[in-house]
Every structure is written in structure tokens, then in C-alpha cells.
Amino acid sequence: MTVRTRFAPSPTGYLHIGGARTALFSWLHARKHGGVFVLRIEDTDLERSNAESVNAILEGMAWLGLEYDEGPFYQTQRFDRYKEVVDRLLAAGNAYHCYCSREELDEMREAQRARGEKPRYDGRCRHRDAPREGVNPVVRFRNPDEGKVIVDDLIHGPIVFDNTELDDLIIARSDGTPTYNLTVVVDDMDMAITHVVRGDDHINNTPRQINILRALGATIPQYAHVAMILGEDGKKLSKRTGAASVMEYRDMGLLPEVVLNYLVRLGWSHGDQEVFSLDEMIELFDLNAVNKAASALNHQKLLWLNQHYFKNSPPEHVARHLGWHLGQRGVDPSDGPALEGVVVALRERCKTLVEMADGSVIFYRDFDTYDAKAASKNLTAATEPALRALREALVGLLVWDAAAINACVEAVAQALELGMGKVAQPLRVACTGGSVSPPIDQTLVLLGRDRTLNGIDRALRYIAENQA
Helix, strand or coil, X not given: CCCEEEECCCCCCCCEHHHHHHHHHHHHHHHHXXXXXXXXXXXXXXXXXXXHHHHHHHHHHHHHCCCCCEEEEEHHHCHHHHHHHHHHHHHCCCEEEECCCHHHHXXXXXXXXXXXXXXXXXXXXXXXXXXXXXXXXXXXXXCCCCCEEEEEECCCEEEEEEHHHCCCCEEECCCCCECHHHHHHHHHHHCCCCEEEEEHHHHHHHHHHHHHHHHCCCCCCEEEXXXXXXXXXXXXXXXXXXXXXXXXXXXXXXXXXXXHHHHHCCCCCCCCCCCCCHHHHHHHCCHHHCCCCCEECCHHHHHHHHHHHHHHCCHHHHHHHHHHHHHHCCCCCCCCCCHHHHHHHHCCCCCCHHHHHHHHHHHCCCCCCCCHHHHHHHCCCCCHHHXXXXXXXXXXXXXXCHHHHHHHHHHHHHHCCCCHHHHHXXXXXXXXXXXXXXXXXXXXXXXXXXXXXXXXXXXXXXXXXXXX
8 A cells, every 4th residue: 555645734824833744744654655745735715715825835845845746736626526526425315405594503502502412413404305495505414323433543542433422514515615524535535645644623523524434435544633833832823922934934044954853853752862864754753653742832942953954064055045045135145255165154153044144244245334332442543553464464375265364363463462352353343344253264264355455454544534
């Protein structure tokens, strides 16, 4: 049997972090078993579904690298198929038309509550002899009257439902459009899905869907219901507490593999291991080892993981993602040093690509003004001799590399009997406009000889103007 999993989001918004984890778990299970991962867009909610949300989902999947083998399939393109199945259920006596009005249903539920019963549809239209004139009926599935449904959940273990507790759910609305519980069953059947990984808010839908699958003579997939993700405060996620679009994690400056690594550890573990390559995730991931309990976000751990990847990933890989962030700032990375060198210079001090991009701009674009505090302390009459000596020494360097630049700065400091900081910091401010940058030798290598010398000249003019 070929393992076939699916990710089936509704395009009513962005791809949020909980949906991304569900997609990841489904993807990993398919990859681990050499199976097929299907993307299905459940867009039957015509009022809320929109093309912008579809694009957001596809963009999020692409950024994370969760490539799908089949799809995307759209439910709105399968309405004829759903009608065919509804007609089949009606013909077999497994479904029936219900003509109850909203008022009639409300009265029925009120009476049940008054008797201390659980409100549920009582099946009164199962035996209705004739249709009601002028009423467009819904179609209800005729749920079995007796027996049990056992959901052998891969995460929660066996969950038993008594059929007497399940009422006859609507599978087609009065306008003929199918409902979720019908479309998902038909799709899983037609697409030969073997494993359904989804949020545990769907657990109560599962026995109903299994009964429909049985009525259709279909093979029952295995189910794995994943617990929700909580905010750092331990409460249900909201936009304020982290239910952000996956692409907002990109905008925050995280690498996609960091988000995957972080998500796989929300509810699953392999000993004490925190960092997993993609190959390790595929090899080690097991649905049976996913926790039943909810997991909470931890922003600091996410940042720690991001910096870990900065330090241990090939610089050219980080550079590809850094280039996007520089582009967002109107910076063309081709107009300056190789991005790989910038990554090496900044990765020890940055936790996000946003920080790295902000620190990189100086290597590609001249600064407009000096930081006032840094200039008042470091660009003065007292530092002018050091800057002049540095310019004279640097202009004569035959090789422009970190070792030669470091030796040059040290020589000037010794000659003037100054500490390295008294020489390097004025040089840093002169060339970058501020007091923070990578080590001065790395900074000047990235700036290049011409920009370094021009920076010193500009600083000397600044000092002269301020003295005047």
C-alpha cells in the first residue's frame, strides 16, 4: 500500500502556524514512507474563500519547501462529483431529504433541553411521506441507529463513539451545495488518502465521516489528530499571541528551515535533540510519538534556533535569504561585497535576517549622517591625528585583507601609544557613521579600499568644519 497523506486548508485567510505544522506532519509522514503528499484547497465556503488566500497558502508552502506531489485540487471544481455521491446515498437509502424549517428545528431543540436531553436532530424527516410544497429541502445522512464507531487514532489511541449519540448530519444544503463532512469524505475516498493528519478540533467529525465512508463502501483511512498550538501565555492562539501568517515569520527574519525545525518540535520529540536537519526529520518523525497535549510557542527558543542556523549553515544559503531582506530595503546586493562575506561577518551578532539586513546596508549604501553621540565622542580634534595616520597607512597597503588591515591599525595604535579602541573606534565611526559594526578589519574588508579612504576623508572634513 502506498501511503498517501493530504493537507487540506480552507482559503479564508493566510497559512497560519498551526496549519503549517499540520502540513509538515503530513508531509513528513509521506516522505518517511516513500508516499504521496496531496494539496487540496477546501474552498466550498464561497462567501469567505478568495484567490488572495489561495495564493497566500501556496506562497507559504513554497517558502517552507513543503512541495506537494499532487494538486492543488479545488473542491469548487468537483461539485458535480459531490452531487453524484449525494444522489447515490439517497438512492441507497443512506440519505434523505429534510424539509424541517428553522423554526421547527428550534422548537425541537428547546423541547429536548426542557427534558434535559442533548439537543440533536431527531430524524423526523426519515419517514416523511411527501415533500412540503415550496420548501427546498436539505439532504441528511442517515446515521446508523446502533453500534459504535471506534477511531483508532495514531496519536490519542482508540476513541469510541456510540452511534446513538450521532445525529443525522446535513450533507447538502437547500441550494444543493455540499457541506464539509460530505466533501472531505468524497475527496479522501477519491484521492485514496491513507492517513488523515489534522487538528484535534476535528475529532468529533471523524465518526460521522467514517460512517459515510462505510456507507459508500470505501476504505477507512487512519487518523491522527494533532493538539492545538497555544500562545506563550498558555492560551488559545490569536493574532496578538502568535497566530501569524507563515510569511510573517519570513518577514521577521527567520530561515524557512528554522520554522520547520521549530514546528516539528511543537508536539513531537526525539530524546533531547533540538536541532534536526530535514533528512533527520524525515527519518525520525513518527506520528505515534506526537504528544496528545497542546504545545506552547516560545519566541526566545525560536530566535536561538535561528541564530544556531546562521552559525552552522553554509554562508551562501543564508545569503540567499538575506538578499531578499536587502531588496525590501531598496538595496541591490550586487552593488558591493559578496553577501557570503557579510553573513560571516554578522552571523555571530544577529538573531534574525532583519537585524542582519539592517547591519548590512552600510556595505552597499553610503550613510547620510553620523550618529550624533558616536561622532561627538570619536570625531574630534583629539582623534584627528589617529585618523590621518590610519589613512596614510591604509592607502599604502598592497593587500586589502583582514590580516593586513588589522596589522595596520595595530601599528598606528602603537606608534601613537594608544589603545586599539582609541584608534579602531574613530575609524569605525568615520567609515560607517556609527559605533557598532563587525570587527574593524572585517568591516573595512567589506567596505573596500575606496569607500574606507573616502570615509576617513569625510570624517576629517567633518572634524575641520566642527573646529571652525
